[in-house]
Amino acid sequence: MKPGLDVRTPYQFILWAEQKFEDADLYYGHGTDNAYDEAAYLILRGLGLPFDLDDVDLNQELPAEKIEFLVELIRCRVEKRLPVAYLLNEAWFCGLSFYVDDSVLIPRSPIAELIADRFSPWCEVERVSSIVDIGTGSGCIAIASALSFPAARVDAVDISRDALAVAEENVRRHELSDRIRLIRSNLYESLAGQHYDIIIANPPYVDESDMDTLPEEYRHEPGLALAAGDDGLDIVRHILSDSREYMSDNGILVCEVGNSQEALMEAYPDYPFFWFEFEFGGHGVFLLTAAQLDQL
Numbered sequence: 412m413k414p415g416l417d418v419r420t421p422y423q424f425i426l427w428a429e430q431k432f433e434d435a436d437l438y439y440g441h442g443t444d445n446a447y448d449e450a451a452y453l454i455l456r457g458l459g460l461p462f463d464l465d466d467v468d469l470n471q472e473l474p475a476e477k478i479e480f481l482v483e484l485i486r487c488r489v490e491k492r493l494p495v496a497y498l499l500n501e502a503w504f505c506g507l508s509f510y511v512d513d514s515v516l517i518p519r520s521p522i523a524e525l526i527a528d529r530f531s532p533w534c535e536v537e538r539v540s541s542i543v544d545i546g547t548g549s550g551c552i553a554i555a556s557a558l559s560f561p562a563a564r565v566d567a568v569d570i571s572r573d574a575l576a577v578a579e580e581n582v583r584r585h586e587l588s589d590r591i592r593l594i595r596s597n598l599y600e601s602l603a604g605q606h607y608d609i610i611i612a613n614p615p616y617v618d619e620s621d622m623d624t625l626p627e628e629y630r631h632e633p634g635l636a637l638a639a640g641d642d643g644l645d646i647v648r649h650i651l652s653d654s655r656e657y658m659s660d661n662g663i664l665v666c667e668v669g670n671s672q673e674a675l676m677e678a679y680p681d682y683p684f685f686w687f688e689f690e691f692g693g694h695g696v697f698l699l700t701a702a703q704l705d706q707l
């Protein structure tokens with residue numbers, strides 16, 4: 412893979428990478444949905460440049476070592492199907508930058524929109540004093556929530572030591588060590604006696620048939636973050652049965668189940684799930700209140 416002599420600037424590289432990505436029929440789903448945006452993400456952030464780079468810098472000739480570096484990045488994206496976020500060790504969530512590697516899922520949950528809206532109209536910001544993020548991975552949901560709810564302490568739980576190491580790095584990066592507690596736990600097991608105003612969970616929920624047909628890009632992500640048995644509900648079942656015990660009386664549970672929404676509704680026909688709609692894409696996120704759970 413070698414660019415012609417007419418590929419010397421960031422902009423020319425974006426167009427060249429776009430063509431390579433299209434030829435290779437890559438899969439997009441980690442923050443972009445087309446070859447051009449994916450190419451711009453890889454080239455600009457690969458060079459450490461901002462997304463809103465001006466025309467002058469976009470058309471500046473690059474030194475030879477940067478050209479070599481970009482060619483290698485493009486090669487790895489195409490030939491190994493490695494997601495850009497892992498190639499750059501960087502992902503974006505709620506407008507914040509996170510360190511990521513292949514021990515964590517690449518942040519992309521539509522719950523970002525709900526956090527940015529501070530779960531309005533379900534919560535009053537000043538009345539939220541405790542939040543837990545179940546299956547924190549990179550820590551993206553816990554960190555964005557801590558920033559949206561400045562009066563809240565946040566527990567970030569994961570069963571994976573490697574994921575918690577990544578989350579720790581991100582908590583440090585966002586200077587939130589005084590408000591976010593990282594806890595290694597199998598779901599609620601280590602949280603005895605705690606009550607939270609908001610429980611947020613983006614657990615593994617991919618069912619067996621979706622696991623079998625995952626695009627190659629997703630196969631670089633940890634299976635522990637994705638696979639959830641035959642019907643995708645192995646973990647969600649526990650979240651549904653155990654959450655009420657850990658909620659305050661005015662608490663809410665917000666949980667993502669993605670494509671397993673239908674299976675969940677079939678398995679729990681009596682649950683009054685509220686399903687969110689998203690402006691920027693995504694689906695399969697429900698809300699239940701403590702009061703609703705009390706009535707079941």
Ligand SMILES: C[S@@+](CC[C@H](N)C(=O)[O-])C[C@H]1O[C@@H](n2cnc3c(N)ncnc32)[C@H](O)[C@@H]1O
Pocket residue numbers: 515516517518519520545546547548549550551552568569570571574596597598613614615616635636637646
């Ligand atoms: C879908 S990922 C979500 C990561 C992150 N919250 C995000 O939205 O990008 C699910 C996470 O749940 C963790 N996990 C899987 N089983 C778990 C369990 N039984 N208890 C706690 N965490 C678990 C995985 O290690 C993974 O980090």
